[in-house]
Amino acid sequence: MAVAPRSNLVVQAAEDTSRVQAYDLATGKVAWTFTPAALSDARTGVFVVTVGGREQVLLARQGKTSGDGLKQSAPTVTVDIIPARSPAKATAAHHLDLPVPSDRALSFAASGSGFLVGAADQGTYSQATVIDPATGAKRSVTAKDVTVPGCGGATCTLSATPAFATSAGVVSTYQQTTGCDRWANGSGQPCTTGFQVGDAWTSTTTAPRGMHTGIPLAVTGKYLIAAWHSSDSQTDQPALSADSKTTFTVQDLATGKTIASVSCTSADRLALQPGSAQSSTRTSANGRYLVSGQTAFDLNSRTGRCYTSSASSKGIDFTAVGDDGTAYGLIHTGDGSDASSLYGRLPIAPDGTDSTEQGARVDLASDSAKALSEATEVPIYLAASNGVFHTGEVLAVYARR
Template identity: 60%
Template sequence: MAALALGALAGCSDTSGGKADPTAGATRKAAAPVRLPVPDGFDTGTGWSTSASPEATDVESGSSGFPLVAVAPKSGLVVQAAADGSRVRAFSLASGKTVWAFTPRALTSARTGVFVQEGKAGEKVVLARQGKTSGSGLSTSRRTTTIDVIAADSASKATADHHLDLTAPDDTASSFTATDSGFLVGPVTDGVHEKAVTIDAVTGAQRTVQKKTMTVSGCGSGSCAIQASPAFATSQGVVSAFQQQDGCDQWAEGGTPCTYGFRVGDAWTSTSVAPSGMHVSIPLAVTGQYLVAAWHTSDTQTDPPALTDMDKTILAVHDLATGKIKARVSCTSADALTLQPGAAQSSTRFSPNGDFLVSGQAGFDLATGRGHCFTSTASTKGIDLTAVADDGTAYGIVHVVDDTEATSLYGRLPIAQDGTDTPERDSARVSVRSGTAKALAAASEVPLYVAADGHGLFRTRDVVAVYPAS
C-alpha cells in the first residue's frame, strides 16, 4: 500500500491541451472511478476519483505539514489544492461534483497547504502558501507567506473572506501548524515555535505569540519557573509546551523529578490535572473540544519523552476547556517512539457521530471512557490509525520503523518522499470497542475519513477516491 498522510494529494490533469491543472476535478459521472484495493464494505464500482502526478505529494508530516487535501465534514466537501497553490477546488464528498473553485493571487516557487477550521461562523478553508511575489514592473520579488480564508459554503466562484500577506525573512523557513480550531505560522523545532503568528480564520486577525517565562505549580514538589513555547492554537487559546529547567534533581537521594508539561491558553495547566505519579506530559493533538496528551513518569533529565516497553504511558483525552480526563488507556511500545508536541495531529480524528476518537496508535470509546492500544509488542507490530466509523470500526497502517524522523515519532503518519517510489505497506482493521485487530489483504488501502453515510475517502500517491458503503 502506498504511504499515506492526512489529505496530501493533488488532482487530475487538464485534458484541454493547456497547462496541466492538478485540481482539475473528479472523474465524470459517466466514467467509472479508479478501483483501488480497499477493505470489504466499500463499493469500488461506484463513487468518484481523481488522479495526480506522483510528484505532487506532501513531503512533510504531522501538523506542521503541507497537506493538499482536507475534508470539511459538516459541509460534506473534499477540498483540494494544486501543489503550486494556483487553484483550490471543493468537491462534494458524495458525488464528486465541483462545488466551488478559488484562484488566489499568483506566487512563484510556492509551497502549499490547505486546512479546514471549524467555529461558530461555520467551516472555513485556509489556503496557506510560502513563495515569492512576481517582481513585475517596478516591484522587486520578495519572499512571502500568504493566507487566504474561504468560506466552505462559498458559491461556485469563491472569493477570500480574508487575505493576509506576511513578509517572510530570507533566513526563516516557516511551517503551518493547524488544528481544526486554530492556526499558527512560524518556524517549528521539535514540535514547538520560538515565535509564531496565530491567525483567526473568522476575523482574519493576527497576533504574535512567542516563548515566554511563566510560573506553574505542581513541578515535582512545588512551583517552578519555566519557559513555555507555542505548540499549536485552539479555540481555548494557544497550547504552550514546557520543560522544567531547574529545581529538580532526580538522581540525588530523595531527588525531585523534572517536569514536562503544557498550558492551554489561560484556562489550565497540565500539572493541575496530572494522574498520580506522572511528571511528564506531552500535548499530542487537538480535535473538537478535546486534547489528547501522553503522560508518564520522568525517565531522565536529558532524553526526550518516549513511548517504550519499559514503563507504561497513559494516553488521555482531556476536555479542552477544563482539563478533565474524558477517556484514558495505558500503553507500552516496543518501538520506543518519541513523544513530541503536535506529532499526532494528522492521525487524530472523531467518528462522525462523535462517539469514538482515534489518535496515533490508540482508540477511545468516549461514552465509556475506555481506550485500547494498538501499539507494538515483542511479537506484534503497531498500527497507525487513520480513520474511525460510527460503529467504532477503525483502520490503520502497520507501523514500519526505519531511519526517517517520521517513523520515530509517535502518532505521525508516514509520508511519501517527493519524486521517490513508495513501498507497499500492510494495513489493518481494528475495533475501538473491543481492542481486536485484523490484518487486511496485501496492498489494501485504508480510508483517511469515513462519513456518517459510510462513504470512505482513500488516497495513494496517484489517486484520491471516494467510495460509498457496499
C-alpha cells in the same frame, strides 16, 4: 487535502497550487473553485478550521512572489481564508501576506480550531503568528513566563513556548530545569514537564497521579490528547517505548478534565513531541470513537486501547474511524528516519504522496485487528455513509458497505 464534515465537502489544492477545489462528499461534484494569487516554488497546506460552528478553509503557502517590472521576487507566506460554504466561484474572506526570511522554512500548524505559522523546533516555536480564522486577525506569540502549580512540590515560574493554537487559546509547553532531579535517578523531586492551555488550565493540575511529564499531542473538536510519564531524564526526549508505560489521556479542551485514559508500551522507541499526533487524530462522525496515533478510545464507555508494537506484533498508526467502531490505519514500519521515529506522524505526506505502507482494519468493539492486502488503500476520513481516499493526485470517495 482536508475534509469539512459539517459542510459535507472534501477540499483539494492542485499540485501546482494554481487552484483549490471543494467537492461534494455525496456526489463528487465540484461545489466551488478558488484561484489564489500566483506564487512560484510554493509549498502548500490546506486545512479546515471550525470557529463558532462555522468551517473555514485555510490555504497556506510558502513560496516566492513573481519578479516583474521593477519588483524583485521575494519570499512570502500567504494565507487565504475561504468560507467552506462558498458560491461556485469562491473568494477569500481574508488574505494575509507574511514576509519570511529566505533561509527559513515555516510550518503550518492547524488543530481543527486554531491556526499557527512559524519555524518549528521539535514541535514548539520560539516565535509564531496565530491567525484567527473567523476575522483574519493575526498576532505574534513568543515564549512567556507562566506560574505553574505543583511544580517540584511547590509553585514555580517557568518559560512556556507556543506549540499550537486552539479555540481555548494557545497551547504552550514548559520544562523545569532547576530545583529538581534533572537526571531522573531518584536523587530528588522529579522535574516537571508540562503545558498550559490558554489561560484556562495547566497540565500539573490535571495530570494523572504521579505523572510529572506531560506532552500535548493533538486536539480534535473539544478534546485534547496528551501523553504522560512518571518522570524523564532532561537529557532524553520523552518516548513511547518498552522501558516504561506511557499513559495517554483524552481531556476536555476547555477544562482539562480527563475523559478517558489508557497505558501503553511499545517495542519501537517513538519520540513524543507536542503536536506529533495531530495528523493521525480523528473522531467518528457520531462523536463516540476517537483514534490518535496508535491508541483508540470509546468516549461513551470512557475506555481506551493500545495498538502499539510488541515482540510479536507491529503497531498501527490510525487514519480514520467510523461510527460503528471500525477503524483503519497503516502498519508502522520504522525505517530509521526522524519521521518514522516520531509518535503519531503518518507516513503519508500532506500533499498525498504515494505511500507503500500496508494498511490494517481494526474492530474496536471486539478489539480485533487484521492486516489488509498490500494493494488495499486505507481511508483518511470516514463519514456515516462513505470514505475518503487520497493517493498521489487521485482523490476518491467510496460508499461504505
